[in-house]
Amino acid sequence: MVGVPKDIYWAPLRQSLVLVGAGGLVFVAIGLTLAVWFSERLARAVSDASVAATALGRGEPPSPRPTRVREINELGRALLDTHDLLRRHDANREAERRAALDARAEAEHANLSKSRFLAAASHDLRQPLQSLMLFANVLRSHVSSSQAVNSLMHLERGLDALKDLLDSLLDVSRLDAGVVNPTLEDFDVSTMLGPILTAYEGVARSKSLILEASPCSATVRSDRTLLARMVRNLLENAVRYTEAGTIRVTCRVENEHVRIAIGDTGIGIPADHLARVWEEFHQVANQERDRNQGFGLGLAIVRRLSALLDHPVDVQSTLGQGSVFTISVPLGIAVSGQAQEPVSVAPLQEVQDRFAVVVDDDAMVLLGLTTLLKGWGYHVLTATSADQALERLEESGRPPDIILSDYRLPQNTGVETILKIRERFQTRIPSILLTGETGSEAEQNAARHDLHLVHKPVTPRQLAAIIQKLAAPD
Known part of the structure; x- marks a missing residue:
């Protein structure tokens, strides 16, 4: 091996x-x-x-590169589809935004046009209404038969209703124009509610209604006059739309606010009308436009004052059982020495040897004022312009005891006319500036020179109260 x-x-x-x-x-x-x-x-x-x-997250178009990986390519196509979808969505959203802005601008323009129309219409109607009211009062001393007295009474009621409408239109246009500037102060709410409740007691009693009010001594911070207007409008509606039962005015302190509530047992408001009751001329259950039920402007004014004062107003209502409107007013700081309640002014008594100058370019208003003042015992000098008034005063040589002038005159304003007459006699003559305009110009000029501004139409009783106040010694 x-x-x-x-x-x-x-x-x-x-x-x-x-x-x-x-x-x-x-x-x-x-x-x-x-x-x-x-x-x-x-x-x-x-x-x-x-x-x-x-890039897609930044709103930029994505640019995916083609690869040999199927899943990555599908992801790229998905990103492109998403970008297209977002682009269409953004385009639709932009179109909706522009449409909303256009609609808002159109609505604001329409509202401004409406306010201008109301202001112009109320101004153009004030001049003839002013003369009608003056002459209706003058007629009283010449009417003796019961039938004529009754007819005159109905005439005056109709004129008062027309005046209320024009005053409400004036309030709406002034609030929309932004010329109302609230004067905030701390005051006891009872000093504001007291006179209002007293004024409506008789009206409620005439309809067999019970007007109840709970004691309220809280101090609020608000504009006394504008808040009173809100309460009056709500109380007016409660009395008007209540045929039987009780109207209650209460207030309670809640979350640093005083909640003033006006409740009634009236007809109530249907649920589908609750949002619309704040619109101009909208009235529940008054399709016939019965003027005894008002004009449908009271709540429209309340809504505007609520926004101006930042006093929210809410409403709760049950059809057939009644409604409760509540105003929320900020609490104020308690102060001593509250303002006294306003005292009613008696009609102007006839005077002796008093001299008045009346300047107005409307012949009918001029004649009406002249006739009224002469009926009160005044010697009256009339003029249609500042130059004419000064010329006639030179001839008279006597300084007037009071001046009544329209605001809008030929070549001059009523303010300039009054100042020229005061300068001529070197004395601060009591003066009343009459106007049918709704803008802020007359108010600002009157305030600048401490003139008493009165919006036409003014009733003879109102005019008498103003003259009596100006004639009273300081």
């Missing part, structure tokens, strides 16, 4: 193992190389998709 050396026996096996190991290493190296190459391409594709998604 011939022996084989071990080296010869194991040599082929070692060579095979070396070849297999080397080949494995080569395949591993190739696999790693391919893996790195594919991972780099995949990373670039994912990075491109990330950049595209980031």
